[in-house]
Amino acid sequence: MKRKFYCLPFGAGVVLSYLLAAFFFVSCDLSGSHDKNEGELRIAFMPIRADGTKADADMPDTCDFILTVADSKGQIVYDGLFGNCPESIMVKEGSYSVKAVSCAFGKPAFSSPQYGDEQCVVVPRGGCADVKLVCRQLNAGIRLKIAPEFLDAYPQGALLLSSDDGKLMYSYREKRIAYFNPGRVSLLLSDGGSDRVLMSRTLMPQEILTLGVGVAASEPPASGTSGGISISLDTVRTWINDNYIIGGKPVNGGDISDALTVQQALASVGEEDVWVCGYIVGGDLTSASASFTGPFESKTNIILGPRSGTSAKASCLSIQLPAGEIRDALNLVENPGLLGKKVYVCGDIVAAYYGIPGMKNLTGYNIP
Secondary structure (H helix, E strand, O other): OOOOOOOOOOOOOOOOOOOOOOOOOOOOOOOOOOOOOEEEEEEEEOOOOOEEEEOOOOOOHHHHOOOEEEOOOOOOOEEEEEEOOOOOOOEEEEEEEEEEEEEOOOOOOOOOEEEEEEEEEEEEOOOEEEEEEEOEEEEEEEEEEEEEEHHHOOOOOEEEEEOOOEEEEOOOOOOOOOOEOOOEEEEEEEOOEEEEEEEEEEEEOEEEOOOOEEEEOOOOOOOOOOOEEEEEEEEEEEOOOOOOOOOOOOOOOOOOOHEEEEHHHOOOOOOOOEEEEEEEEEEOOOOOOOEOOOOOOOOOEEEEEEEOOOOOOOOOOEEOOOOOOHHHOOOOOOOOHHHOOOOEHHHHHHHHEEOOEEEEEEEEEEEE
């Protein structure tokens, strides 16, 4: 009987109820070709998952995150897209700041959630430091639900959301979420030539605040007043939680919603009938090589990488494509446009398939 495991999304054994601030370890032997004072820095994302109510329909692709690595003196080592950075970065021994954000965010803006993480790590001489970035929402948002009678009561009025970084006008027909840096945000009514504060609240990171704005009075209030306005509060937090065990083997993947990452799959040899999510980065596998650029010749296998720009076979998971629908849908000979695309596959994780850990006996797939 195939084993099934049940746990919190992207969990692993012991559930951590808080976001890990840092996670790294020394494990590599870099002897030989590199400066003896250098160490290796490897950066990866833990899976992104939104628990509770999502602020947006789609979570960002980590390959598009802006990654910045700086040394203790503030000198930039890397500044660019995460998907374009090397698999490992050779640096002098010392401490480094690693920061990744999904987008730049400064002034208030609609539909602009910002996700990211920042960690400090020490790279040892001749060793390897692995940084696991934990994505969470960094800014906060407000959504207004404006009652129809409010428009009748204040036809010439305007609602504004204001913070120290700027203001946003929230039209009566607006449906989007307005995002702000964490801090104090006020709801203003501009009517009759003056601005009146209806309410203020301090927003925390990851908090999405829903405010209902209505009119309690039976008669419309006089111009320039805010009498009769009612404010109802409904707080919904969007938490980005990744639960996993330090140094342990992840045992989720029982459902596509909590699929293993490629890194987790590499540490989960022997698990059966599990879902894995990764990027199709190549094919044409042999025991000694793999192709990461087309055109491709073999329909029987593909390679999954932890990100779309992966080009190191040792960082990947080999995938055996069974004859039939799955092979027809995923092989790169007939589907060259899938190169670099995210895919979910379900099957058994084996210790070796063409020289690296892989997956066989596929029973399902999904292309987002």
